[in-house]
Amino acid sequence: MISDLRTRDSDQPILADICIIGGGAAGITIAHELIGSGLSVCLLESGGVDYDPPTQTLYEGITTGQPYFPLDATRLRYFGGSTNHWSGWCTPLMDIDFKPRPWLKDSGWPFSAEHLHPFYERAQHLCRLASYAYDRAPWPEDPPLPAFDPALIQRRFWQVSQVEPWDMPVSFSTAYRPALELADNVEVILHANVTSIEATENAQAVDHLRVSTLEGKTARVQAQYYILACGGIENARLLLLSDSVETAGLGNRHDLVGRYFQEHPHIPVGEVFVGSLLHDRLQGLQPHEHEEVVFLAGLFPAEDFQRRARILNTSIMLGDILPIQAEHPIPLPGRLLRYGPGPLSLTHSAPLFARSEQLPDPESRILLSHDRDSLGLRRPHLHWKLNDIDCETISVFTKLVGAEIARLGLGRVRVADWLREERPSFPPDLYGGNHHMGTTRMSEDPRKGVVDADCRVHSVHNLFIAGSSVFPTSGAGNPTFTIVALALRLADHMKDLFTLDHAYYSR
Amino acid sequence: MTAFPASVGKVLEGQDAAAFPLDTEGLSDIFLDPLQAIHLGRHYLDQHEGKAKPPLEWAALPLGQQSPPSRLAEYFAKTSRRDLQGGKVQLVDGWVMTPTEAGACVWAALSVRAIS
Numbered sequence: 001m002i003s004d005l006r007t008r009d010s011d012q013p014i015l016a017d018i019c020i021i022g023g024g025a026a027g028i029t030i031a032h033e034l035i036g037s038g039l040s041v042c043l044l045e046s047g048g049v050d051y052d053p054p055t056q057t058l059y060e061g062i063t064t065g066q067p068y069f070p071l072d073a074t075r076l077r078y079f080g081g082s083t084n085h086w087s088g089w090c091t092p093l094m095d096i097d098f099k100p101r102p103w104l105k106d107s108g109w110p111f112s113a114e115h116l117h118p119f120y121e122r123a124q125h126l127c128r129l130a131s132y133a134y135d136r137a138p139w140p141e142d143p144p145l146p147a148f149d150p151a152l153i154q155r156r157f158w159q160v161s162q163v164e165p166w167d168m169p170v171s172f173s174t175a176y177r178p179a180l181e182l183a184d185n186v187e188v189i190l191h192a193n194v195t196s197i198e199a200t201e202n203a204q205a206v207d208h209l210r211v212s213t214l215e216g217k218t219a220r221v222q223a224q225y226y227i228l229a230c231g232g233i234e235n236a237r238l239l240l241l242s243d244s245v246e247t248a249g250l251g252n253r254h255d256l257v258g259r260y261f262q263e264h265p266h267i268p269v270g271e272v273f274v275g276s277l278l279h280d281r282l283q284g285l286q287p288h289e290h291e292e293v294v295f296l297a298g299l300f301p302a303e304d305f306q307r308r309a310r311i312l313n314t315s316i317m318l319g320d321i322l323p324i325q326a327e328h329p330i331p332l333p334g335r336l337l338r339y340g341p342g343p344l345s346l347t348h349s350a351p352l353f354a355r356s357e358q359l360p361d362p363e364s365r366i367l368l369s370h371d372r373d374s375l376g377l378r379r380p381h382l383h384w385k386l387n388d389i390d391c392e393t394i395s396v397f398t399k400l401v402g403a404e405i406a407r408l409g410l411g412r413v414r415v416a417d418w419l420r421e422e423r424p425s426f427p428p429d430l431y432g433g434n435h436h437m438g439t440t441r442m443s444e445d446p447r448k449g450v451v452d453a454d455c456r457v458h459s460v461h462n463l464f465i466a467g468s469s470v471f472p473t474s475g476a477g478n479p480t481f482t483i484v485a486l487a488l489r490l491a492d493h494m495k496d497l498f499t500l501d502h503a504y505y506s507r
Numbered sequence: 508m509t510a511f512p513a514s515v516g517k518v519l520e521g522q523d524a525a526a527f528p529l530d531t532e533g534l535s536d537i538f539l540d541p542l543q544a545i546h547l548g549r550h551y552l553d554q555h556e557g558k559a560k561p562p563l564e565w566a567a568l569p570l571g572q573q574s575p576p577s578r579l580a581e582y583f584a585k586t587s588r589r590d591l592q593g594g595k596v597q598l599v600d601g602w603v604m605t606p607t608e609a610g611a612c613v614w615a616a617l618s619v620r621a622i623s
Binding site: 336 | 536537538539540543544546547580581583584587588591592594595596598600601602603604605607608611612
């Protein structure tokens with residue numbers, strides 16, 4: 001069922017087996033998965049079912065360091081969360097993204113990609129995608145593709161659902177609200193802002209939550225288990241705000257909450273120019289529709305190459321391949337050497353665009369600012385910090401793509417101005433993907449992570465975290481698909497916990 | 508007979524380019540568009556003035572005063588392909604090139620500078 005805290009009887013505490021805080025991709029996935037489980041589930045959503053400016057202003061905050069979007073523009077605070085405006089790009093993280101990479105400090109997940117694959121396959125359905133195929137085309141006649149050296153470059157896909165009637169990516173609100181509305185064991189409570197997570201005296205468990213409407217009506221929520229699912233900025237902020245017992249914030253004994261904020265730097269990296277008729281060879285890198293899903297192809301550095309070049313993961317995509325205008329402003333060097341490699345002349349071009357992994361850096365972080373929101377809570381302060389290797393990764397891979405295009409005799413790549421320096425640095429127009437990751441990172445070691453491999457906060461036994469804030473590293477793929485896969489995994493874990501608890505108490 | 512520089516690598520390190528006179532007629536035996544090669548080579552030199560390291564393969568060019576253009580053309584093509592197999596690249600005016608291509612362009616620009 002769906003209720004509203006503004007009109008709900010709040011004299012009595014709200015009780016549930018599991019309380020989920022946040023109604024975005026992660027929270028909705030878990031709630032949906034627990035329908036019919038026999039567990040009572042309460043999902044607290046700050047907003048309503050539509051965009052509401054006063055609620056949205058709760059997302060305002062300040063940014064320093066690398067310029068970033070306004071924090072109230074980079075996410076949405078109403079039921080469905082950012083799936084109400086997301087691009088829908090889904091791809092699993094790659095095998096290497098989960099591995100410890102000796103050349104990257106603080107890399108490595110507590111489990112492998114293989115462990116997550118069954119959950120990715122289930123997420124496929126929730127995200128309304130086609131066949132589970134990302135490193136090969138699932139359609140019978142794959143368009144021609146340049147024979148890139150597989151030890152250097154691999155092609156992978158994103159899938160983007162197109163849901164009727166507007167062929168837009170699936171909104172988790174539209175898709176799953178009806179089922180939640182009908183569910184007997186799940187209550188979605190709208191306009192319920194969590195203002196504090198109150199810990200027990202020893203701070204080893206959550207005792208209850210304090211919630212409030214914007215109008216000031218308050219309530220208390222008590223559950224056996226709590227799942228924080230408010231996104232990469234708010235998850236950290238709520239823990240930092242919950243300082244009544246642990247003054248540095250709940251779960252923050254090792255000063256890790258809020259640190260390691262990661263984004264996916266997005267930036268144009270140049271243009272590829274190809275020879276007459278050869279542009280057909282790049283069709284395999286253009287969008288393709290299959291099973292009513294759009295497949296977008298990207299080039300990724302192969303695992304071996306990442307290891308040898310000591311870089312992060314990254315991706316390069318081609319824009320539309322178009323004929324070059326007759327009055328092109330610069331001379332185009334096709335084949336320069338009379339007997340050298342390359343087409344005689346360059347006739348078509350396409351822009352190249354990189355989306356890249358960012359090095360996890362503890363100095364890139366979420367803090368609390370001194371400004372307060374309309375609930376009286378300190379607003380978030382994002383300090384986004386990038387490192388040389390973030391830039392170096394894109395530079396090295398762009399040149400590699402250029403070398404492979406030339407080796408295959410297709411044409412040439414001309415890199416963007418900012419990449420032409422001996423030691424390139426990011427230009428001011430670099431932006432992110434509205435992907436907020438890493439701020440409550442996962443590690444088996446409490447000194448290196450906020451949550452363990454089950455996404456349980458190390459020091460707080462009944463508090464779990466869902467969402468991209470648990471990513472130790474972020475790969476080059478968009479995060480939502482992994483968020484949904486991890487949420488399904490956490491939902492299974494919650495069911496197991498209650499089965500175990502039941503077995504224990506039944507003895 | 509075309510006279511080719513003995514070691515353009517040394518030129519890039521600061522030696523007098525005028526020491527390497529050139530007869531330009533051999534350039535079109537090597538380049539499809541010599542003017543474009545010269546343009547790109549000049550761009551490289553302008554961008555790297557005072558801080559240049561020669562393109563990687565450049566110093567190894569088997570140049571001699573008597574090298575015929577055909578031999579050089581063959582050499583450039585071969586090493587350029589070898590560069591690509593090894594993934595070696597050089598940026599010239601933003602273009603991703605093989606070091607051999609870049610070096611050849613620089614050599615063309617220097618040669619023209621030497622006779623102008």
